[in-house]
Amino acid sequence: MTVLKQIVGGAIVDSLQNPRRLLAGRRTAPVAYAGMWEFPGGKVEEGEAHEAALHRELHEELGVGVRLGPELPGPTPAGWPLNDRAAMRVWLAELVRGTPAPLQDHDELRWVALHGGAGELLAMPWIPADLPIVHALLAAVGRKTV
Numbered sequence: 001m002t003v004l005k006q007i008v009g010g011a012i013v014d015s016l017q018n019p020r021r022l023l024a025g026r027r028t029a030p031v032a033y034a035g036m037w038e039f040p041g042g043k044v045e046e047g048e049a050h051e052a053a054l055h056r057e058l059h060e061e062l063g064v065g066v067r068l069g070p071e072l073p074g075p076t077p078a079g080w081p082l083n084d085r086a087a088m089r090v091w092l093a094e095l096v097r098g099t100p101a102p103l104q105d106h107d108e109l110r111w112v113a114l115h116g117g118a119g120e121l122l123a124m125p126w127i128p129a130d131l132p133i134v135h136a137l138l139a140a141v142g143r144k145t146v
């Protein structure tokens, strides 16, 4: 039996109260995803709570502490399907400690506008499986995506 890999990701915004920008990360690996943008995060370890995994991953990858906001609910209990082996739960988050730096897994971090049509955000080469999540985020923050 193939067990679905549970991934957790952070939609880190400048403010949970009034989100205007999203922090996206550009992946360095594996080759298939290198150069593509994603929600920073990673795999949940065995026995680890999902939210705890997200705090750990964001600390390891970006060197930051965050406050989690609401989950951006996906279409399945495991969140957003990424491929036939993995799904990702995504939470909105805001920074409470540290300045994000591409310490691990990313070669660039970018704050991208969620308003004004979100042209830059939608033009970035996201991991394809993330696009529905990006659209759901835009809808959740009340911005038009088209």
Ligand SMILES: Nc1nc2c([nH]c(=O)n2[C@H]2C[C@H](O)[C@@H](COP(=O)(O)OP(=O)(O)OP(=O)(O)O)O2)c(=O)[nH]1
Pocket: 007, 008, 009, 033, 037, 038, 039, 040, 041, 042, 043, 044, 082, 086, 088, 105, 127, 129, 130
């Ligand atoms: N973190 C993250 N992973 C994503 C996203 N979209 C997407 O398809 N993925 C895929 C890429 C990877 O196959 C998997 C996440 O694995 P990862 O490599 O980030 O996890 P990790 O940091 O725990 O990695 P590792 O060091 O244990 O290998 O999910 C996304 O937005 N964020």
